[in-house]
Amino acid sequence: MAITIKELAEICNVSRGTVDRALNGRPGISGATRERIQQVAREYHYRPHLIASSLSRGKSMSIGVVVFDLKNRFFSQMSNAISLTARSHGYFTYISVTEKDIESEKQILHNLASRRVDGLIMLPITQGRTYIRELKELEIPIVTIGNQLPGIPHVSINDFKAAYDSAEYISRAGYKRICFVCPPLRKKGTGNGRLNIASQDRRTQGFIHFMKKNGTLKYEILMGKDFSSVAVSMVRAGKEKTAFFCSSDVYALELLKYFRETGISVPKDAGLMGFDNLDILTFINPRITTVSTSIEEAGKQAMETLLKVIADEKVEKTNYIPFQICPGETL
16 A cells, blocks of 8 residues: 655655655755665655645646547547647646537636646637636636637647648649538637637638639638538539538548548549548548648647746747648549
């Protein structure tokens, strides 16, 4: 059975302070004493009381990570990168999912605050002045990924430019009609304006900007839950060959699946492009053309940025990571 620090001190006939110095590499004791205490700690399976340690040090050495879900490989890949980076710096991560529910997000944030996490990395589903004020009242360093919040350090790709460049890439492939598939847009402005879809909105605006700049091109925005069936109807209508640019690989995969089920061949009958370059795309045939957002790099940089904020160092409000278009076989 593990012993307490008080019991360890009694066995070694030293003070608790001496035990603390021996186990945490602090000066003030002899090498022989340090070695003896560490040996006894190993023999008795001593484990530090993390809550007590956090109170004495003023740090819990833990980070809260708040994401939409872990079913989407984007979030699981990113959470993995955050956890590995955190661990390399001696931090433990609490990973929580909101399922894109505003009330769940609030509850999770308060639970993490009660656990005295040293910082938060989150993909916020909420926005607005009231929400920003509530976050500041937590008095916890925060870094966001994806959806941005005013005044809070942010890590992302340049969504606007990535979507603009992607639309240009599709047009150069010869398509005169491009549909942007972005189901989250249907929620824009809902929940008293509190729902945050900033990342998806920036991608939409980048796409529209290119299409309007090139007036000879036709475009539409698909945002309904039935986007797959609508896309099939458009292809079967026999108009000019259409490319479908999806704001996430998840939607591109869903559309590819539905096309196959309805006898539509990609890219013979329609073009397809995704966004994010999820790792599972390596197992999909044909390989989907997509935008690589370096998900692991985003997670790593978010954690490293948060560490700077915790240390009260100056950081850029927006930290862009590189992106590139990854050619596939679907255009």
